[in-house]
Amino acid sequence: MPSQPRSVAPRYQPVDSMSSPRFTGPPTFARLPLVDDLEGVDVAIVGSPFDTGVTNRPGARFAPNAIRQASVMLRGYHPFAGVPVYERLNCVDHGDIAVVPGFIERSYEAIVDALRPVLESGVTPVLLGGDHSCTLAHLRGIATGEPVGVVQFDAHTDCWDEIFEEPYNHGTWLRRAVDEGLVDPARSIVVGLRGAAFGRDAGYGPKDWVILEELGFQYLTAFDVHRDGVDATVDAIRRRVGVERTYLTFDVDSVDPAFAPGTGTPEPGGFTSAQALQLVWGLAGVEFVGFDVVEVLPAYDSAGITAMLAAHVAWSMFGLAALRPQAALVSDGGSV
Ligand SMILES: [Mn+2]
8 A cells, every 4th residue: 555645744653763772672673663553554564484494594583583683773764765764654563473383384374364464454564584485475465366576686596396395495485476376477587596496307507597487587697787787687677577566575695695694595696785775776666565585594694794784675675665656646755
């Protein structure tokens, strides 16, 4: 639901960090109120801490709270989106979904059930994973009745048919989303590939990525981005997805392990943190219906830099929500 013009300041504001130091209090995302009742809310952080869909390192169940802890330094004005987010939107932290550790299908049900009232309230969720298997449940909740375009930043295709003969995990969710009619591949793109595919039919080579084209997706490798630059990449993404209903999923393993070591399946050669943020900022003006940031592993996260980047990516998603086309039509100024 696009934001409406407001005659009064939105009801929910972060704690004033000029009167209360940022390191005080229970950490919520960006020091926003922890709110159950979503009436009047535009955007909500929702933790989706399921992490037993991984094939390598577990531990992303601890990511939402690590990202909250890292997010206390975020400010109210987004300088690059050029928008005072909390004057435009009612933003809150809605807490975490009660997933069932070790049981993916029950966790998927829990995620969809928890998202239903969020979406029925007209709230756009910014979901904090969890591993990337969670995104299938996020899309089941969001893309009901109408497939969405997907922008996926990721080192891996996440498009295999099965891993260990299992259909649901963090390497198969995108193919399942196609199978279930949740995604429109013709309006979708995967950006940042470099990890060799694996699985029964994989050859551990560039051809592994052809699976995406066979499913109707476009893809750009991390080295396409390094060669062509951020601006050309943003142009390519925008040409692909247009401005209609789109879901943005940001796997932190799209970023180089030098900048984001705390992740489950790291692959050298990824984006810098600056490139990652510019790629996200570049998508202002798309009608995003939901967002997630996934695969942060605090246990492997030197100095908390991955959680810090994830906090800034999620914050930039707030900026994207404030700059959606229908929001811009009714806004009182402020644009990129
Ligand atoms: Mn992924």
